[in-house]
Amino acid sequence: MNAIVSDPELLRQAALNSAEPAVEIKNVAMDYGGTVLALADVSLNLKEGEFLSIVGPSGCGKSTLLKLISGLAEAASGEVLVRGKPVRGTPPGIGFMFQRDVLLPWANVRENIAVGLECAGYPVNDREKRIDELLALIGLEQFGAYYPRALSGGMRQRVALCRLLAYSPDIYLMDEPFGALDAQTKLLMGQELLSIWSRFRKGVVFVTHDIEEAVSMSDRVVVMTGRPGRIKSEYQIDLPRPRDSRNVRKLPAFHRYVDAIWNDIMTESVRAA
């Protein structure tokens, strides 16, 4: 009986069905102070423990949505709630991973990861041990003393992921975290993220231009229209978990999702053009 209750996927499914969403975006519009609307009337929820991807044409407001959730920007109208509270400044427990490498150039790998632990208030005496564990998790045990300039793009994104994990957020906001990587490294990083996520199973909002990446990882994929961004469609991805991001791509259902989402985005891109 205990074995069933402690099954992380069952616990996650229970959380997915819990009443209060982790994030609620209600009828939000956003204009960056000018006349051009970035977002128009967007409503979207992130459930507890859900892996949600957002795809859509360039400039449709995906990054803007993440900024609203993290309190880096404020909506012109509508409401953004995190765990039922209106967002004013960055809510506790929100972790952000950007597309561009934002490691501190003057700090080595261990020190960069320590920033995440510091932000999380991790006990000082246990930090070195925790950094060892995190480095092992992403296969960079040998590189703790390296500075970012001596790492490849893929290694830097691994360290950035590690720092995010060190912070141990309740909600993960990831803005094209692997967008700058070559196809093979990207696939590997996706695989690693999926395997790490299957252990902590926190809510993730994952922005990507890569439809296959979105379908392979997510519980749900939301497609946005061209600017001003609205929700065009959403797809519940009913593919089995745990998933291996390479094997899942062999399933016929996987390709049906990808085709449908691709058609939606093409329609929007043509309309925008």
Ligand SMILES: Nc1ncnc2c1ncn2[C@@H]1O[C@H](COP(=O)(O)OP(=O)(O)OP(=O)(O)O)[C@@H](O)[C@H]1O
């Ligand atoms: N700081 C800013 N000041 C003014 N306008 C901005 C700012 N940031 C974004 N915008 C505008 O808001 C709109 C949405 O931008 P956003 O960066 O959210 O798009 P995106 O969907 O993330 O695009 P991409 O896929 O290219 O990253 C764009 O038209 C952009 O020009």
Ligand SMILES: [Mg+2]
């Ligand atoms: Mg963006």
